[in-house]
Amino acid sequence: MAGQGASPQREMRRRNLSRVLHAVAEQGPCSRAALATRLGLTRTAVSTLVEELLRGGLLAEEGTTPPGGAGGGPGRPGTALALTDRGPCGLGAEIGVDHLAVCAVDPRGEVRARARLESDGRNSDPVVVLARLRTLVDEVARQARELGLRPVRLAVAVPGLVARGTSTVVRAPNLGWHDTDLAGALAGAGAGAEAEAGVGVGVGASASAGERGLPADGGSTRVKGNSTRAGDRSARAEGSAGRALPLIVDNEANFGALAELWLDSGRVPRDFVHVSAEVGIGAAVVLSGELLRGTRGFAGELGHVPVHPDGPRCVCGGRGCLEQYAGEVALLRAAGLRTDGPRDAALTALSERAAGGDTRTRDALEEAGTALGIALAGTVNLLDPRALVLGGALAPLANWLLPALERELRGRTAAPGVPPALVVSGLGAEGPLLGAAYAAVRLVLDDPLSYQA
Amino acid sequence: MAGQGASPQREMRRRNLSRVLHAVAEQGPCSRAALATRLGLTRTAVSTLVEELLRGGLLAEEGTTPPGGAGGGPGRPGTALALTDRGPCGLGAEIGVDHLAVCAVDPRGEVRARARLESDGRNSDPVVVLARLRTLVDEVARQARELGLRPVRLAVAVPGLVARGTSTVVRAPNLGWHDTDLAGALAGAGAGAEAEAGVGVGVGASASAGERGLPADGGSTRVKGNSTRAGDRSARAEGSAGRALPLIVDNEANFGALAELWLDSGRVPRDFVHVSAEVGIGAAVVLSGELLRGTRGFAGELGHVPVHPDGPRCVCGGRGCLEQYAGEVALLRAAGLRTDGPRDAALTALSERAAGGDTRTRDALEEAGTALGIALAGTVNLLDPRALVLGGALAPLANWLLPALERELRGRTAAPGVPPALVVSGLGAEGPLLGAAYAAVRLVLDDPLSYQA
Numbered sequence: 008m009a010g011q012g013a014s015p016q017r018e019m020r021r022r023n024l025s026r027v028l029h030a031v032a033e034q035g036p037c038s039r040a041a042l043a044t045r046l047g048l049t050r051t052a053v054s055t056l057v058e059e060l061l062r063g064g065l066l067a068e069e070g071t072t073p074p075g076g077a078g079g080g081p082g083r084p085g086t087a088l089a090l091t092d093r094g095p096c097g098l099g100a101e102i103g104v105d106h107l108a109v110c111a112v113d114p115r116g117e118v119r120a121r122a123r124l125e126s127d128g129r130n131s132d133p134v135v136v137l138a139r140l141r142t143l144v145d146e147v148a149r150q151a152r153e154l155g156l157r158p159v160r161l162a163v164a165v166p167g168l169v170a171r172g173t174s175t176v177v178r179a180p181n182l183g184w185h186d187t188d189l190a191g192a193l194a195g196a197g198a199g200a201e202a203e204a205g206v207g208v209g210v211g212a213s214a215s216a217g218e219r220g221l222p223a224d225g226g227s228t229r230v231k232g233n234s235t236r237a238g239d240r241s242a243r244a245e246g247s248a249g250r251a252l253p254l255i256v257d258n259e260a261n262f263g264a265l266a267e268l269w270l271d272s273g274r275v276p277r278d279f280v281h282v283s284a285e286v287g288i289g290a291a292v293v294l295s296g297e298l299l300r301g302t303r304g305f306a307g308e309l310g311h312v313p314v315h316p317d318g319p320r321c322v323c324g325g326r327g328c329l330e331q332y333a334g335e336v337a338l339l340r341a342a343g344l345r346t347d348g349p350r351d352a353a354l355t356a357l358s359e360r361a362a363g364g365d366t367r368t369r370d371a372l373e374e375a376g377t378a379l380g381i382a383l384a385g386t387v388n389l390l391d392p393r394a395l396v397l398g399g400a401l402a403p404l405a406n407w408l409l410p411a412l413e414r415e416l417r418g419r420t421a422a423p424g425v426p427p428a429l430v431v432s433g434l435g436a437e438g439p440l441l442g443a444a445y446a447a448v449r450l451v452l453d454d455p456l457s458y459q460a
Numbered sequence: 461m462a463g464q465g466a467s468p469q470r471e472m473r474r475r476n477l478s479r480v481l482h483a484v485a486e487q488g489p490c491s492r493a494a495l496a497t498r499l500g501l502t503r504t505a506v507s508t509l510v511e512e513l514l515r516g517g518l519l520a521e522e523g524t525t526p527p528g529g530a531g532g533g534p535g536r537p538g539t540a541l542a543l544t545d546r547g548p549c550g551l552g553a554e555i556g557v558d559h560l561a562v563c564a565v566d567p568r569g570e571v572r573a574r575a576r577l578e579s580d581g582r583n584s585d586p587v588v589v590l591a592r593l594r595t596l597v598d599e600v601a602r603q604a605r606e607l608g609l610r611p612v613r614l615a616v617a618v619p620g621l622v623a624r625g626t627s628t629v630v631r632a633p634n635l636g637w638h639d640t641d642l643a644g645a646l647a648g649a650g651a652g653a654e655a656e657a658g659v660g661v662g663v664g665a666s667a668s669a670g671e672r673g674l675p676a677d678g679g680s681t682r683v684k685g686n687s688t689r690a691g692d693r694s695a696r697a698e699g700s701a702g703r704a705l706p707l708i709v710d711n712e713a714n715f716g717a718l719a720e721l722w723l724d725s726g727r728v729p730r731d732f733v734h735v736s737a738e739v740g741i742g743a744a745v746v747l748s749g750e751l752l753r754g755t756r757g758f759a760g761e762l763g764h765v766p767v768h769p770d771g772p773r774c775v776c777g778g779r780g781c782l783e784q785y786a787g788e789v790a791l792l793r794a795a796g797l798r799t800d801g802p803r804d805a806a807l808t809a810l811s812e813r814a815a816g817g818d819t820r821t822r823d824a825l826e827e828a829g830t831a832l833g834i835a836l837a838g839t840v841n842l843l844d845p846r847a848l849v850l851g852g853a854l855a856p857l858a859n860w861l862l863p864a865l866e867r868e869l870r871g872r873t874a875a876p877g878v879p880p881a882l883v884v885s886g887l888g889a890e891g892p893l894l895g896a897a898y899a900a901v902r903l904v905l906d907d908p909l910s911y912q913a
Binding site: 278300303305313314328384385386389418419420 | 621630631638731743745747752753754755756757758759760761763764765766767768769776777778779834835837838839841842843844845871872873874875876880
């Protein structure tokens, strides 16, 4: 994560500071002794690192840990170290088909501020939508600052394809957008008065000029590494360097999967396929804790896997894609519900009718579950993942989707033995927004030297 | 690759010896100066490493390189260093549905000895088949020794699912095998008189006892690392330690993809999906030069991706799987050819009729190409690979499969722009056998200290 001129000593320090922060993030408040044991460092080395992180405003001290408590093993009671809740925060934004949402998440993964606006995105003008989004971002950033937090990055989840390492939405059929670069319209969003005064955000005081302009080295939301540089660069090219918050733009399904990995963990292994539905159906493949982005950034288009190759025409140009059977419009239509009204009301009506035993609704959900099962059977045969996670709008409907889905999976997977675990997301439709915001702040844990209190 | 007690110095030496060998493998015969430049090591360091590899019988000197030639840049003419053709060799074996094949490959990737036996494997007794295979392996090992080569490992490609990190064929429907462990039947195969005399093969003289029994750390054929240990261990458990050749067992599609990556390179990028057909249809997913094995080792079952979900019943228990449209039996039947005779004759007849313009044959191939295109469109939507490689029995039929396959791919991939490159394998049906043999010898390049001349 260093500039090319960075010294090995500085790199080692950066790496060890990051290891301390990730260890605290994973195991919660803990003592210096527990950290030393966990990281295989001397108590002295850990104390030095911790002091630097306390001074830098990334760690905070919290009362005392009980002997042997909080992962500490035997030893004297000590001060518990926790991630700060008054330091950096990530701003996450979601461009939905019928709403815009923004939130601020602190390094602990907790939502500290949020705003939402109903906004019809279908065949919308990006200029109008992005201006609205910008207002929301500024509002949430203001709230976050009032809580003592400092926004360090903005990450935007979009229902479409984003070219790898860019901030350009190549195609978002449900918005009617194509080749839309978000960097210009969002340059400076959320930066606030502090940025106006010229204080750099997201670049440490001692960072060399080279660090600001490092070339992209791949995807923008890998769990580890400096892979958001691409977004940083494009956003900075639009704003003036050191003012605008660095920008990350990614597909909502990718952020949804990362949220699952980071924020709903314990329930989800490190190899899984995350299926998320808003109006469209997307997926993300996570292998050994890393998102598979694909050569161009277009992996995970589960919604366009052919289910009945001679079926209805799809927006993608194909026929009989999964979305034609399990997408929201197909599902509402099959259940006899309106598809042109407010989405939340329609989905609530769908759940209520299913819960009430309405046959037509149950049949529609069974057909959707069957189609999901067929597409996922192919996925499992190809990838042999440890788990499948149902997220987004599918999560609350899981009760009625799962029986058919599981039947198809069992009947169509070539490998013997137990098929992958089916997990229903605990984050549901919130996943992409939370994942975006946490991706934005998590980079401070990856590179603590980029943050200056 | 070291035992737990190995010193850092020994590890560094091991790593640098391996880097030298891989550099020579990649760029062909070259000078010490060229190696030093390429590896960023001093001329002296390279000379020391090269001397050790010459003494150890892994490198050989070959005449002189021209000034500036063979990747050397400007400089004096020097002795060209090449991988030995009289040192270690890998034994590869293939259990086909109608044949058994074995070959020996030297570190240069060249086949030095081979044997093949027509042998009907359909619903066969593993004991009988493996006894025949063992005879072939012994014969090829004998030939290899006569050429001054020393077999270091045996790798077996099977048309079925192999549990990750084991030598057990969990299910091979076209052989009628299930839960068949190959280690017992093949223990000692190819080891020869040399092994009888108690000379360890595949373990260096200075290796500690711990190195012989290292636990498995994952898949058995990764490009780098000591990931064949699982096979080693199971084979050694059967034979007596130091006598039997270490054994690797893997799916034929995996070895086919590795052959493409290692032996047909320049044509194939490091992110691709390799489709290979024998009687069944398999695939392997390669990401950043690494094989995706899947949680249980069962990734790549493209043949069982649903194409027409209500289609004919498949051996896997599903319906309308790709194999039901593009598998060999389906293809021959659709073309009006016998499916119970010799495979080679039937496939030759198929090609000849297609070349002669026979309508029924052309239609059968178009239907198979369409089904392949539908299944691969789903694959591309999920994984966004850089290329698709057609291998195995599909390669010689590519002329007649590709038009329909490309049409489906174009029409059904959600992402805009250029779809992945379609590459026809230059190795064809030889791929799995060559990949197995090279996987077996390549481990010496990964860990030169494991080999003793």
